[in-house]
Amino acid sequence: MTKTDAGQVEKHPVLDQRPCPHQNNRYTEVPLRKGCAMWICFKEGFVSAVQNPDDPDDLVVRARNVRHLEALFPNHEIVMSPDADYACRAYIPKTEFGALLARKSAAIDYQNFKASVMDRRLHQLYAEFWRLHLRYQWSGGV
Structure with missing residues (x-):
């Protein structure tokens, strides 16, 4: 939920329909855990990188689109798990x-990063990501 300039509450079409999986209260900050996870926006695709629980020297780099991993890691096997949060993993x-x-x-x-992204759907994803971050800034993130 965000507030508009007129002070009206605006619901996000997706985020406000589901509770946060980490907390009962979706507006409570998720406690920091040991380690680090990152979301990275490349021109070639969007990935999430997390620690591989089976190997301290490896990451599990996850994507929602197999082409994103193929472009970034052409010499690696990509594991597909269609029912997982991120369906594609390397x-x-x-x-x-x-x-x-x-x-x-x-x-x-x-x-301008967004203007450098040629894939139309990926550009739209990043534009929405940018808009959400701008709302965050306007709502007191500065």
């Missing part, structure tokens, strides 16, 4: 993932 050594982030950072040549 198991990547942390060193390799870090090197990818370094290469991608060094290759930035745009002044």
